[in-house]
Amino acid sequence: MYQLECIECGQKYTDSEVVYTCKCGGLLDVIYDYSAIQLDMERLRTEAPSVWKYKALLPVEGKPVSIHEGGTPLYRCDRLAEKIGIKELYVKHEGLNPSGSFKDRGMTAGVTKAMELGMKTLACASTGNTSASLSTYGAKAGLPVIVLLPEGKVALGKVAQALIHGAKVLSIKGNFDEAVVLVRQLCDEEKIYLLNSINPYRLEGQKTIGHEICDQLGFNVPDRVIVPVGNAGNTAAIYKGFKEFMELGITDSVPKMTGIQTEGACPVTKAFKMGVEDIVPEKNPETIATAIRIGNPVNAKKALRAIYESGGCSEAVSDEELIEAQKDLAQLEGIGVEPASATSIAGLKKLIDSGVIDHDEKVVCVTTGHLLKDPEEVMNISTKPITVDANIEAVRKAVFSR
Numbered sequence: 001m002y003q004l005e006c007i008e009c010g011q012k013y014t015d016s017e018v019v020y021t022c023k024c025g026g027l028l029d030v031i032y033d034y035s036a037i038q039l040d041m042e043r044l045r046t047e048a049p050s051v052w053k054y055k056a057l058l059p060v061e062g063k064p065v066s067i068h069e070g071g072t073p074l075y076r077c078d079r080l081a082e083k084i085g086i087k088e089l090y091v092k093h094e095g096l097n098p099s100g101s102f103k104d105r106g107m108t109a110g111v112t113k114a115m116e117l118g119m120k121t122l123a124c125a126s127t128g129n130t131s132a133s134l135s136t137y138g139a140k141a142g143l144p145v146i147v148l149l150p151e152g153k154v155a156l157g158k159v160a161q162a163l164i165h166g167a168k169v170l171s172i173k174g175n176f177d178e179a180v181v182l183v184r185q186l187c188d189e190e191k192i193y194l195l196n197s198i199n200p201y202r203l204e205g206q207k208t209i210g211h212e213i214c215d216q217l218g219f220n221v222p223d224r225v226i227v228p229v230g231n232a233g234n235t236a237a238i239y240k241g242f243k244e245f246m247e248l249g250i251t252d253s254v255p256k257m258t259g260i261q262t263e264g265a266c267p268v269t270k271a272f273k274m275g276v277e278d279i280v281p282e283k284n285p286e287t288i289a290t291a292i293r294i295g296n297p298v299n300a301k302k303a304l305r306a307i308y309e310s311g312g313c314s315e316a317v318s319d320e321e322l323i324e325a326q327k328d329l330a331q332l333e334g335i336g337v338e339p340a341s342a343t344s345i346a347g348l349k350k351l352i353d354s355g356v357i358d359h360d361e362k363v364v365c366v367t368t369g370h371l372l373k374d375p376e377e378v379m380n381i382s383t384k385p386i387t388v389d390a391n392i393e394a395v396r397k398a399v400f401s402r
């Protein structure tokens with residue numbers, strides 16, 4: 001019912017092959033015979049959203065390696081909408097997945113596939129969240145995990161997660177893009193299963209964000225979905241989720257996919273502004289949003305195709321703009337997100353101010369990771385706690401001081 005197909009040359013591969021990219025170097029996509037897929041419409045209408053609610057659209061047969069991923073809230077954010085100047089704004093908070101990021105959707109699918117393929121060891125390079133998630137799902141599956149992290153550039157909460165779930169953590173003296181090259185070679189030569197988002201099964205799990213947004217809006221499609229972009233897998237994956245629902249006749253449109261990067265790491269935005277599909281890799285990406293500190297995103301072509309095809313766009317925001325958005329989200333809506341996640345809000349504001357996004361649009365911003373992933377950043381940008389003596393006079397004085 002499904003197979004892998006190269007997005008460049010159309011070469012096909014069966015689902016029993018361990019393959020991540022085509023012989024020609026192109027990215028692979030999982031393709032389905034949608035006419036053969038029977039969706040249980042009653043289940044679709046009544047069951048609460050979760051990744052495995054949409055199992056008929058996922059390329060795995062057996063029992064999933066699952067700890068209840070997906071089913072994240074879609075918050076309507078009226079106070080933030082008013083401040084930004086838009087009528088209808090929703091935030092899909094992916095930070096409320098089991099390990100605190102959207103990566104769990106990809107890992108439940110990818111690790112289940114690894115079990116089906118009989119793989120014995122799992123690995124990834126990561127800016128943090130992929131490693132936290134893979135370590136979590138490797139533990140659940142009982143498979144050893146190796147993670148390669150760029151030394152000194154991973155938020156504390158994410159390293160802590162990889163360590164406590166028992167992964168072997170290597171701190172590479174290089175950046176994320178260099179770690180990707182190394183882990184791909186390691187996996188090819190040592191028969192270890194690679195679970196970066198170059199692995200097409202990861203993106204199949206992540207496409208359920210698109211399914212869920214439709215589902216939570218009563219099977220309606222928003223005008224626009226805004227996504228932080230790092231390695232660029234999620235943008236393409238979410239778009240695929242929307243396209244599938246349209247293919248199956250559940251909906252009749254797709255949202256404008258809008259990808260946000262930071263000014264210090266924005267090869268996808270630059271390619272979009274030049275109107276091309278091929279990025280020019282950046283050698284020294286730098287941003288406070290370490291999760292998307294990526295100069296050579298492997299899925300850039302898939303993401304740019306999703307953006308062009310849907311009539312969306314890409315924009316880059318400064319670190320200052322994303323910090324302001326992170327605070328707004330926390331203080332106006334009670335939603336705590338890590339820096340990379342706040343780029344979707346900062347990007348929305350920038351695109352409204354520049355007139356690209358209309359005030360009347362119905363917009364969903366995806367926030368990809370939880371606030372507590374990066375407590376150090378929060379302490380750096382916040383005013384510090386006030387130390388007072390343990391008596392009521394001192395407390396009262398501090399409470400009423402300016």
Ligand SMILES: Cc1ncc(COP(=O)(O)O)c(C=O)c1O
Nearest residue numbers: 129230231232233234291368369
């Ligand atoms: C919190 C967060 N947001 C966004 C991204 C970027 O996602 P993608 O690589 O799919 O573009 C990542 C990737 O690590 C992430 O951890």
